[in-house]
Amino acid sequence: MPRGITPRQPARTGRHEGVRHVRRTAVAALRPTRRSAVAPPRAERSPARKPSPAATKPAGAKSRSKAAYDPLAPERIQEILRRLDQLYPEVTCALQHKSAWELLVATILSAQSTDVRVNMVTPELFRRYPNLQDFAALTPEQLQPEIRSTGFFRNKSKSVIGAAKKILADFGGQVPEQMEQLLTLPGVARKTANVVLGTWFRKNEGVVVDTHVQRISRRLELTRNDDPAKIEQDLMKVIPRERWTLFSHQIIWHGRKLCIARRPKCVDCPLENICHAADKTWNTVEIHKNAK
Ligand code: SF4
Numbered sequence: 001m002p003r004g005i006t007p008r009q010p011a012r013t014g015r016h017e018g019v020r021h022v023r024r025t026a027v028a029a030l031r032p033t034r035r036s037a038v039a040p041p042r043a044e045r046s047p048a049r050k051p052s053p054a055a056t057k058p059a060g061a062k063s064r065s066k067a068a069y070d071p072l073a074p075e076r077i078q079e080i081l082r083r084l085d086q087l088y089p090e091v092t093c094a095l096q097h098k099s100a101w102e103l104l105v106a107t108i109l110s111a112q113s114t115d116v117r118v119n120m121v122t123p124e125l126f127r128r129y130p131n132l133q134d135f136a137a138l139t140p141e142q143l144q145p146e147i148r149s150t151g152f153f154r155n156k157s158k159s160v161i162g163a164a165k166k167i168l169a170d171f172g173g174q175v176p177e178q179m180e181q182l183l184t185l186p187g188v189a190r191k192t193a194n195v196v197l198g199t200w201f202r203k204n205e206g207v208v209v210d211t212h213v214q215r216i217s218r219r220l221e222l223t224r225n226d227d228p229a230k231i232e233q234d235l236m237k238v239i240p241r242e243r244w245t246l247f248s249h250q251i252i253w254h255g256r257k258l259c260i261a262r263r264p265k266c267v268d269c270p271l272e273n274i275c276h277a278a279d280k281t282w283n284t285v286e287i288h289k290n291a292k
Contacts, residue, residue, distance in 0.1 A: 071221035071288075072238050076274060080220060081243060083270045084250040091249045093199040096122060100175035100200045101132045101167075104185075107192045108159050113150040121150055132173060135164035159187025179205045190232065198245030207235040208248035212255025219259065219277035221288065 070076070094115040097103035102122070110118045125146050129135055135143070143157040150156065163185040167175060175196065176182055182193040194206040207213065209228040213235075217223045223234035239247050258265045266272050267282040276288035 071276075077222075077238050079274060080271065081239075081247065083274075084247070084254065087270055088250040088253045091246075091253045093195060093249060094252075095119065095195075097200075098126075100196060101164075102126055103200050104163065104175055104188070104192070104196050105135070105160055107195045108163070108187045109147055109150045109156055111156070111187075111192075112152055117150055121147055132164050132167060135161055136168050156187070162186030163188065175200075177201050177203065191228065194245075194248070198248065202245075204241050204244040207232050207239065207244045208252070209235070210252060211261075212252045212259075213248060215261060216251050216255055216259050219264075219279070220271070220275060221277075 093103070095103060095106040095110060096119050097106050105125075106118050106122050109121065128146070129138070138157075138161055140154065140157040140161060143161060144153050147153045147156055147160075166185055167173060170184070171181065176185075177197070179190075179193055179197065182188050182196060183190070190206055191208055191210060194208045197203040197205045198208065209217075209232045214226075214228060214231055217231055217235055218226075222238060223231045225231050225234060235247075236244065254271075255261075258269045263281055264277075264279070266275070266280045269275070272280075272282070273284055276285055278287055280287065
């Protein structure tokens with residue numbers, strides 16, 4: 001017998017390796033199967049195939065490598081904040097104001113408008129009506145021409161005059177410092193309240209979610225929501241509280257300077273290599289379909 005060839009021995013268990021045991025009926029057992037008639041069992045026909053490299057990977061290795069990227073990982077958030085600090089070290093609200101009341105009026109006027117436009121209107125407005133009592137004494141028809149260029153001037157004039165009257169009636173003529181109280185004023189929702197509380201009163205009660213924050217927090221995968229209230233809740237979970245107001249202003253400035261809506265200037269953006277937004281205009285990293 002040539003060396004290396006060992007005759008097959010029956011297994012002690014009575015079962016032969018490589019032979020498939022199929023339960024067959026008595027009649028079927030008499031019929032030869034195609035395989036047993038013409039070909040030996042697969043194990044005897046050819047050596048076992050080498051497993052592919054992919055198959056030798058431990059189960060779940062692929063999913064683990066994908067799961068390794070977490071857009072909300074604390075290290076990534078810290079890196080975003082660090083780069084924003086370098087980019088916009090001491091930014092604040094761009095609306096010109098000298099008091100809480102002026103900031104409140106300017107923020108109400110900035111809805112659906114731009115800070116630049118509002119800043120063109122408010123100096124003359126506050127020169128003509130220097131304090132809150134002057135606004136409370138106006139009729140909407142008197143105020144409308146003054147603020148017409150900011151858009152939605154009929155609603156805005158009602159809001160400003162209504163807020164002035166309520167502050168006089170309920171808060172002793174002082175703009176309230178509490179979120180719940182501010183939200184009782186006409187024309188004031190969380191965005192406006194957050195601007196006033198964070199910028200004038202230095203209170204981090206929430207994140208200002210305007211159109212820039214809405215767009216960029218999605219691009220940076222800090223939220224998947226579209227609704228400003230839900231975006232604010234998402235941001236409040238991942239951004240440290242002491243950073244809420246500064247973060248809002250930094251992102252708003254970033255939205256004006258680089259991360260603009262239609263064609264963001266990604267080639268100039270220091271956040272580029274940690275940004276996976278789907279609509280980037282220049283890219284060195286993988287694009288994530290979930291980001292917008
Ligand atoms: S890389 Fe582009 S899309 Fe991302 S934050 Fe910067 S400007 Fe915006």
